[in-house]
Amino acid sequence: MPRTSPSPAAPPLASGRLLYSLAGLAAALVLAVSVNLLAARLLPHARLDLTQQHLYTLSDGTRQVLSGLRDPITLRLFYSRQLGGAAPVFGAYADRVREMLQEYASASDGRLRLEFLDPEPFSETEDRALSYGIQGVPIDQTGEQVYFGIAGTNLIDDERVLPFLQPERERFLEYDLTRLIHELSNPRRPVVGLLSALPLNGDPRALMMRVPGAGQPFVIANQLRQFFSLREIAPETQRIDPDVEVLIVAQPQNLPEAMLYAIDQFVMRGGKLFAMTDPHSESQASRPGPNGQPVRDTASGLDRLLNAWGIETPRDKVVLDQRGAWRVRANPQDRVQAVDYLAWFNTTGDSLTRSDVATADLQQVTFASAGEVRHRPDAPIEFTPLITSSDRAMLVDVARVRESPDPARLLAEFRPDGQHHVLLARARGMLRSAFLDGPPALPEGVAREEGLPAHLDKSEGPANLVVANDSDLLEDRFWVQVQDFLGQQTATPFSDNGALVANLTDTLAGGDALIGLRSRGESLRPFGVVEEIRRDAEARYRQTEQDLTRKLEATERRLRELRQGTGAAGGQAQAVITPEQRAEIDQARAEIVATRGQLRGVQLELRRDIERLETTLRVLNIALVPILLTLFAIGLALARGRRRSAARG
Structure with a gap:
C-alpha cells in the first residue's frame, strides 16, 4: 500500500492569540497606571461631581470668599487617629474633611494655609488644642481624650473654632468652613x-x-x-x-x-x-x-x-396647602393615629423661585x-x-386654626382653589x-427726641x-x-x-x-409621587369618613331618643315602646351596623391602596434592575448569534 506523506504542522494560533491577549492586558494596565500618575501630578484637584446637588463641588459663594482673601488665614485640623480606629465613621469623615480643606487651599491661591495635627495624650499639641477651645471627648472608660476640631486664625490673632466635628453635620461642612473663614476675613x-x-x-x-x-x-x-x-x-x-x-x-x-x-x-x-x-x-x-x-x-x-x-x-385668612402638609397626632378619639395638618406645610419645588439668589439653592421652607x-x-x-404655596391650596378664616384647630375636619372640608x-x-x-403730613403727635407726657432728621x-x-x-x-x-x-x-x-x-x-x-x-x-427629599398618592387617598378617605361619621352620630342619637321614648307627643317619656318604635329601633341598629361596616371598608381600602403601592415599589426596586440586565444580556447574546450566523453564511 502506498504510504501517505504527513501533512504540515498547523501554526500555533491558540498560543499566539494567548500571547497577544496577555500583551494587550499588560499594555492596558500600564496605560491605566500612567494615566492615573499623570492625572495625580498634572490635575491634582480635578474632580467629576455627578451628584444631583453637586455636593462635592465648592459653591460660588465659597470661591468668592476665598478669592477675596487679602491676608493669609491658617486653619489647623486637630484629629486624633485613635478616634478613627475606635469609630470608623469618624475616620471616614476625617478623610472627607481633609479633602475639603485641601480643595479650599487650592482655590485660595495660597492665601489659606493648612496644618494637620494629631494631639496625642499629654503632648504639646494636645495643650495647644485645648488652648484654642477644641473639645476633647473620652474614647473609653480610662478617660483618655480624643479630638476632632478646627481652629482658624488670621494675622491679627483673631480666632474662630469648630470645637468638634460630627458626621451628622457632614452636609453642612462647607457652610461651617466658609463661615469660619468669612468671619476671620471680615472683622x-x-x-x-x-x-x-x-x-x-x-x-x-x-x-x-x-x-x-x-x-x-x-x-x-x-x-x-x-x-x-x-x-x-x-x-x-x-x-x-x-x-x-x-x-x-x-x-x-x-x-x-x-x-x-x-x-x-x-x-x-x-x-x-x-x-x-x-x-x-x-x-x-x-x-x-x-x-x-x-x-x-x-x-x-x-x-x-x-x-x-x-x-x-x-390678618383674617390663613393659607392651607396639601402638598407638604405636616403629619400631626390626630384626635385621641380618631381612628387614624396621624393626619395631615394643612396649616403647617413645607414649600418645595416650584414654590421656591430659582431666579432669586436668596432662594435659588433652598430645598424646602416651612410655614405655620x-x-x-x-x-x-x-x-x-x-x-x-x-x-408661594402649591396649586393645591386654599384660604380659610384664621379662626379655624387659632383655637382648638381640628386637622381632620380641615382636611375633610379642604377644597383647593388652584391658585x-x-x-x-x-x-x-x-x-x-x-x-405725608409729617411726624405724628406724641402721647401726652412724651417728649420728642432732639436732633431728629428732617421729614x-x-x-x-x-x-x-x-x-x-x-x-x-x-x-x-x-x-x-x-x-x-x-x-x-x-x-x-x-x-x-x-x-x-x-x-x-x-x-x-x-x-x-x-x-x-x-x-x-x-x-x-420625600418621594413626591408616593406622597401625592397618599395625600389624595387620605383626603378622599377623610371626606367619606366625615359624611359617614355624621350619619352614624345622627342614627345613634335617634336610637337613644327611641329607647328613652322621647319621640312621644309633648316630649314625655313612654312607659311602653310601640311595635312601630320597635321596628324603627331595629332599623336604626341595622343602619349603625351598616355604617360602621362602611367606615371599616373605607379604612381598609385606604390601607390597601397604600400597601399595594408600597408592594409595587418594593418589587420594582428589587426586581427591575436584575430584569433589565437579564434582558440586555439576552438581547446582546441574540445579536452576537445573528452576527455569527451572517458571517458564516
Whole structure:
C-alpha cells in the first residue's frame, strides 16, 4: 500500500492569540497606571461631581470668599487617629474633611494655609488644642481624650473654632468652613436692627422659672449673630440709628405711631426692611404672656406702612396647602393615629423661585398658619414673589386654626382653589411716605427726641423690602432640631428657614458671598409621587369618613331618643315602646351596623391602596434592575448569534 506523506504542522494560533491577549492586558494596565500618575501630578484637584446637588463641588459663594482673601488665614485640623480606629465613621469623615480643606487651599491661591495635627495624650499639641477651645471627648472608660476640631486664625490673632466635628453635620461642612473663614476675613459686620414682640434674644422670665428648654434665644438669632451685629430696637424708639443697615421687624404688635414713623423714615432714607407679619403666631400662642397664660391676640401687622407702599398682608385668612402638609397626632378619639395638618406645610419645588439668589439653592421652607402677601395692582412698585404655596391650596378664616384647630375636619372640608398664594415676596421701587403730613403727635407726657432728621415724604431712591406674612419662620420647632452633645448645644436644621432668613438679610445688607452655600447638602427629599398618592387617598378617605361619621352620630342619637321614648307627643317619656318604635329601633341598629361596616371598608381600602403601592415599589426596586440586565444580556447574546450566523453564511 502506498504510504501517505504527513501533512504540515498547523501554526500555533491558540498560543499566539494567548500571547497577544496577555500583551494587550499588560499594555492596558500600564496605560491605566500612567494615566492615573499623570492625572495625580498634572490635575491634582480635578474632580467629576455627578451628584444631583453637586455636593462635592465648592459653591460660588465659597470661591468668592476665598478669592477675596487679602491676608493669609491658617486653619489647623486637630484629629486624633485613635478616634478613627475606635469609630470608623469618624475616620471616614476625617478623610472627607481633609479633602475639603485641601480643595479650599487650592482655590485660595495660597492665601489659606493648612496644618494637620494629631494631639496625642499629654503632648504639646494636645495643650495647644485645648488652648484654642477644641473639645476633647473620652474614647473609653480610662478617660483618655480624643479630638476632632478646627481652629482658624488670621494675622491679627483673631480666632474662630469648630470645637468638634460630627458626621451628622457632614452636609453642612462647607457652610461651617466658609463661615469660619468669612468671619476671620471680615472683622466688620453689618448692623442689623431687631424689632419683635417675640423673645428672639431669649426670655429672662422663663429662665428665672427654670423651665427646661425655655427662655433660650431663638436659633435664628444666634445664627444671624454669627454674620451680623444685632441691635435690639425698643418699641418706644423715635428713630432708627443711621448705622443700622437692615431692620428686621417680626410679629409687630401695637407699635406706637412714633415707632411706625421711625420705620417709615428709615425706609425713606434708604434703609432695608425685612417685615414678618402674621395672621396667627404659633410661636406666640405656645408661650406664656405677662400673666403666665398664652396671649389671645396672636395677629400682627404693619398695615399703615405696607398699604401705603402698595402691599397687603391680610390678618383674617390663613393659607392651607396639601402638598407638604405636616403629619400631626390626630384626635385621641380618631381612628387614624396621624393626619395631615394643612396649616403647617413645607414649600418645595416650584414654590421656591430659582431666579432669586436668596432662594435659588433652598430645598424646602416651612410655614405655620401663614397668610398671603398681596400686591395692590395700582401700586408703582416691582413685586417679586419668592415663595408661594402649591396649586393645591386654599384660604380659610384664621379662626379655624387659632383655637382648638381640628386637622381632620380641615382636611375633610379642604377644597383647593388652584391658585399659588404668595407667602413671601420682595418689593422694590420709589415709595411715598405713609406720613405725608409729617411726624405724628406724641402721647401726652412724651417728649420728642432732639436732633431728629428732617421729614421725607418720599424715598430718596428705590426702596428695598422683603415682606412675609408669617413670623413662625423664626420658630425653632418648625425648622431645626436642637440637641445637647456633651454639654454643647448642637442645632441640626431639617428645613431651610434659617438659611432663608440669613440669605435675605445678607442680600438686603448688600453681600451675597455666603448665599450659595448655606443650604448645601441634602435636605429632606420625600418621594413626591408616593406622597401625592397618599395625600389624595387620605383626603378622599377623610371626606367619606366625615359624611359617614355624621350619619352614624345622627342614627345613634335617634336610637337613644327611641329607647328613652322621647319621640312621644309633648316630649314625655313612654312607659311602653310601640311595635312601630320597635321596628324603627331595629332599623336604626341595622343602619349603625351598616355604617360602621362602611367606615371599616373605607379604612381598609385606604390601607390597601397604600400597601399595594408600597408592594409595587418594593418589587420594582428589587426586581427591575436584575430584569433589565437579564434582558440586555439576552438581547446582546441574540445579536452576537445573528452576527455569527451572517458571517458564516
